[in-house]
Amino acid sequence: DVKVTQSSRYLVKRTGEKVFLECVQDMDHENMFWYRQDPGLGLRLIYFSYDVKMKEKGDIPEGYSVSREKKERFSLILESASTNQTSMYLCASTKGQGPQYFGPGTRLTVL
Amino acid sequence: QKEVEQNSGPLSVPEGAIASLNCTYSDRGSQSFFWYRQYSGKSPELIMFIYSNGDKEDGRFTAQLNKASQYVSLLIRDSQPSDSATYLCAVITGYSTLTFGKGTMLLVSP
Numbered sequence: 001d002v003k004v005t006q007s008s009r010y011l012v013k014r015t016g017e018k019v020f021l022e023c024v025q026d027m028d029h030e031n032m033f034w035y036r037q038d039p040g041l042g043l044r045l046i047y048f049s050y051d052v053k054m055k056e057k058g059d060i061p062e063g064y065s066v067s068r069e070k071k072e073r074f075s076l077i078l079e080s081a082s083t084n085q086t087s088m089y090l091c092a093s094t095k096g097q098g099p100q101y102f103g104p105g106t107r108l109t110v111l
Numbered sequence: 112q113k114e115v116e117q118n119s120g121p122l123s124v125p126e127g128a129i130a131s132l133n134c135t136y137s138d139r140g141s142q143s144f145f146w147y148r149q150y151s152g153k154s155p156e157l158i159m160f161i162y163s164n165g166d167k168e169d170g171r172f173t174a175q176l177n178k179a180s181q182y183v184s185l186l187i188r189d190s191q192p193s194d195s196a197t198y199l200c201a202v203i204t205g206y207s208t209l210t211f212g213k214g215t216m217l218l219v220s221p
Contacts, residue, residue, distance in 0.1 A: 031207045042213035043155075043199070050206070058208070090154055097207050099145055102154040 003027070004103035006091055012109045019078040021106050023091030029101075031094045032074035034058075034066065036087040037105075043090070049074055081110045113138040113204040117212035125220055130187040132215050134200030137181070143203040144176060144183045148196045149214065155199055159185065190219045 007022035023032065033048040035058075045058030047066040055066050063085060067075045074093075078085055086109050092100040114137040124130045132146075143162050147155035161167045161174040161183065173186040183202075187194055197214040204210040 033208070040213075043211040045208060048208060094207055097143055097203055099157045099160050100201075100207075100209055101157065102147075105154040 004091060004093055004101055006089075006103040006106050008106050009104060010107050010109075012111065013078075013081050014111055015082060017078075017081050017110075019081050019108065019110075021076040021078075021089055021091075021108070023074045023076070023093075023103055024072055025093040025101075025103075026072065027093065027095070027101075028071065029093035029095045030071065031096075032068065033092045033094075033100060034064075034074065034076045035090045035092065036060070036085075037090055038087050046076065081108075083110050086110045113141075113202075113210050115200055115202050115210050115212040117198075117200050117215045119213060120216040121218045122215055123218045123220065124190050126190060126192060128190050128219075130190045130194065130217055130219070132185040132187075132198050132200075132217065134183045134185075134212055135181055136183070136200075136202045136210075138202065138204050138210075139178075139181060141181075141202045141204060144174070145201040145209065146172075146174060146183075146185045147199040147201060147211075148194075149199055150196045158198075187217075190217075192219050192221050195219045 004025045034046040049068045091103040094100045149155045159174045175184045199214045200212040201209040
């Protein structure tokens with residue numbers, strides 16, 4: 001069974017704080033993804049990575065950065081959190097062009 | 112802009128009926144198609160994937176693909192109240208990146 005874990009289920013931060021969201025997968029998948037999901041807007045791709053040290057911008061990268069130092073771990077960083085970044089953040093991984101498997105999600109609230 | 116369209120619903124069906132969920136996509140070159148189920152407050156869970164034209168069955172679920180019409184559907188037979196969720200259609204639009212529809216909410220009444 002594919003297992004994708006995320007560091008927190010719920011997180012509350014203040015405006016201007018630096019926020020780290022971590023994602024770990026245990027299936028040796030080379031591809032990892034970060035999405036955010038908002039009511040009425042669906043799932044939107046923030047960043048993705050095809051390999052260690054590699055990153056690609058998705059559809060909405062502004063205000064975010066990522067880090068992939070190890071194959072199994074992909075981190076999403078909010079350099080200076082803002083209230084419009086309050087959302088559900090979802091990490092996913094896949095091998096090649098196979099299905100993406102999602103972690104449980106982190107519901108982030110920025111006050 | 113590559114798009115995936117789904118009716119937002121809700122689609123209401125009685126228990127035991129067949130639920131039919133539909134999805135159209137704009138990228139004619141898309142080769143891989145996925146259906147996810149998402150319960151409220153939870154993350155998407157893969158139900159089925161389909162790569163070839165025709166039908167693919169897995170238990171109570173059947174995925175149907177028609178590439179000429181750029182149409183993919185999911186049938187759920189013998190619908191149960193536990194099937195009540197939002198169903199997301201997703202299409203590969205890059206090397207492995209997915210474009211998701213906004214989902215159809217399914218409500219199965221006892």
